[in-house]
Amino acid sequence: MQTKRTIFSNRALPIALIAPQLVITLIFFIWPALQAIRSSFEREDPFGLRTSxxxxxxxxxxxxxxxYLSAFGRTLLFATAVTVLAMAFALVLAAAVSRVMRSANAYTTLLVWPYAVAPVVAGILWWFMFNPSIGILPYVLGQFGITWNHRTSGTDAMVLVVIAATWKQISYNFLFFLAGLQSIPNALSEAAAIDGAGPFKRFFTIVLPLLSPTTFFLLIINVNYAMFDTFGIIDGTTSGGPNQATNILVYKVYADGFLGLNIxxxxxxxxxxxxxxxxxVFVQFRFVERRVQY
Amino acid sequence: MVENRPLLNIATHLVLIIGVAIVVFPVYVAFIASTQAPGTFFRGVTPLLPGPAMIENYTTMLTDGMSTSGAPPLWLMLVNSTWMAVIVTVGKISISILSAYAIVYFRFPLRALCFWIVFVTLMLPVEVRIIPTFAVVSNLGLLNSYLGLTLPLIASATATFLFRQFFLTVPDELTEAARVDGAGPVKFFIDILLPLSRTNIAALSVIMFIYGWVQYLWPLLVTTDSRYYTVVMGIKRMAAYADQQPQWNLVMAAVILAMLPPVLIVIFMQRLFVKGLVETEK
Structure with a gap:
């Protein structure tokens, strides 16, 4: 592991410096993780007196x-939908912003702030918009003859949480795509333009391949986000319902353990x-920015 | 821009305007709802133009809160959230900058192991170890306290990596010069390294403050006493209640107030925010 050429020779000082981080990690991360592994091999009797x-x-x-198996499949569906939608939407917006010159900053400001909205708040915003009795979106859908009710329809509930989770993640993806686009040298696009390639052809044959490190990185981050950080969205809106339709794995751990007490x-x-x-994490650190590098 | 295409330029702006509209619309609707008079939400559809009761709604929420839902007044929850976010920010940055300093500038036994232990925290988000972590905090008697709210969250692998990366780019000549002049490790850290890290600390603070503010599951678990509720978790209680008794005007006022501080930070410190975000994830 890398260090400096010039280092300090104290023995006790570095230990004291790193100790707070280590102590917190051991007490609140590693010990609980070991406990989880231990109790995953045990069963508690109904009164919590003995474990075997x-x-x-x-x-x-x-x-x-x-x-459980259907929760697994549901999580896969949810994560795929959120990842694909949030990344596609963000890529279109980032490509558009990188085309405009004067107003790029204004658009960026208007697009990035949802990053700071808590997932549970994002969930409640969309829960309110889709409220079956007074919400604006069911009203609009009603004009087209579509009945919306996420309290009874599992599909509607799933669509609701996917939209809320996507909405929250667009700003993050947008910033990374924008940074990626800005790091691609303009000369490449100019050369292709001289050879007669139009804007769309240039985007798909030059820009998109050069963007693949960013895309791959975001893919991992988004899957991670959709699987773990969306707890608040689920808990703030559907609580896994109706009839388990939005019960994804991370919510099920909480519901079974904390509410159902099935340790x-x-x-x-x-x-x-x-x-x-x-x-x-392994895929992220092992492959990202190495494999997909041009 | 490579060539001038007026039609494509118009289309670009159109795409962006639609995008911004989709992103902003939910918050617009929430804000409009927060200005409505009580009773607006018993029937019909959510209005799209401001109502007359904005000041009443916000004052009610800030001073009294929705007492029927068992949540304290909003000002108290906002104060709690601020405390939580500030403690998490300061804590995360202090302990990670110290451990990065130890890892980069010293050689000590088990250095690699320490580095790996810190790295492991990336792999164990709160969501996957809920019950045992709760048990630890409860055994330490930290339920319903600011310490219990923040301490388990302040270990940070990403911040440690960021500072480590940054320290590795600081020229060795600086350290040598400092040593020749007789500066010890503590003096070097305080007088040279810390001032050099200013921008990184600021950028990271923005990200960490948001991280602390938006925490939901953890406050939900460790606070049963409403004096320690944070605003993000308090809102969930009110929203659940609003489903039966439609006081959406009040709930949405709370939602707007809960979003405002971190969103304003992102908007006004955009450059630091982008720097912090892009660099911590590398």
Missing amino acids: FVWFQNYTRLFADPT GSSAAQSVILMLIVIAL
Whole structure:
């Protein structure tokens, strides 16, 4: 690991400097994670008096449980929808902003602030817009003969949380796409223009491939966001309902463990989620900005 | 711009205006709702033009709150949120700049291991270790306290990496010169490294403040006493209540007030915000 050529030779000082970070990490991150792993192999009796070691039973039960498997599929669908929509929308806006000169800053300001909106607040904003009795959007949809009710229709509820999660993430993707676009040398586009390529051809054959490191990075970040940071959106709006239709994995851990008090199963779910995060972080640090580099 | 295409320019602006409209519309609707008189939301559709009761609604929320939903007045929750965000920001930046300094400028036993332990925090978001973390905080007696709200959140791998990256670009000659002049590690850190890190600290503060402000799950778990509610989690309670008793004018006033501080920070410190965001994620 890299250090400086010139270093200080104290022994105790560096330990004291890094200690606060280490202590907090050990107490609030590593210890709880180990506890989660331990209780994922245990079962508690209904009164919480005794626990017994049950090997992989919590895991095998989970994977035999249709509600868990469908939550898995639902999370996949949700994450894919949010990632694709938020990235596509942001890319179009970033490409547009990078074309305008004078007003670029004004548009950027108007587009980036949702980053600072809490997920739960984003959820409530859209929950209100889609409110079946007084909301503006069901009213508009009604004019087209579409009935909207996310309280009874699982599909409507899913569409609602996807829209809210996408809306919140556009600003983030937009900033990274914009930074990526601005780092592509103009000379390349100019050369292609001289060769007779129009703006759209240039975008798809030159700009988009050169943007692939950013795209790949955002892909990982967005999947991570959709899987874990959207807890507030779900809890603020549908609470996983109606009839489990929006119960994604991260919400299920909370609902089963904290509300349902099924500690063993919830711990096993936590461990599975940890493995997913570890895989995502691994992919991010191992491959991003190395493989897709021109 | 490579060539001049008037039609495409118009289309570009059109796309941007539609994009901005989609992004702004939900907040516009919320703001309009927050200006309506009580009783507007019993039937019909949400109005799209401001109502007469803006000042009453905001004053009611700030001073009394929606007592029926069991949430305290909004000013108290705003103060709590501010405290939480500020403590998280200061805490995260202090402990990460110190640990980055230790990792870059010293050699000590188990340095690589320490680095990896810090790195691991990236892989364990609160959401996946809810129950055991709650148990730890509860055993330490930190439920319903600012310490319990903030302490578990202030370990930061990203901030540590950012400072480490930055320290590695600081020329070695500076350290050598400082040592020749007889400066020890503490003096070097305070008089040279800290001033050099000013911009990074500022940029990171913006990101961390937002991070602290928008926390939801953690405050929800560790606060049962309404004196410690933060505004972001308090809103959820009011919104759930508004579904039965449509006081959306009040709920939306709370929503606007809860969004305002971090959104204003992003708008007025845009350059620092963008710098902080783009650099922490690299």
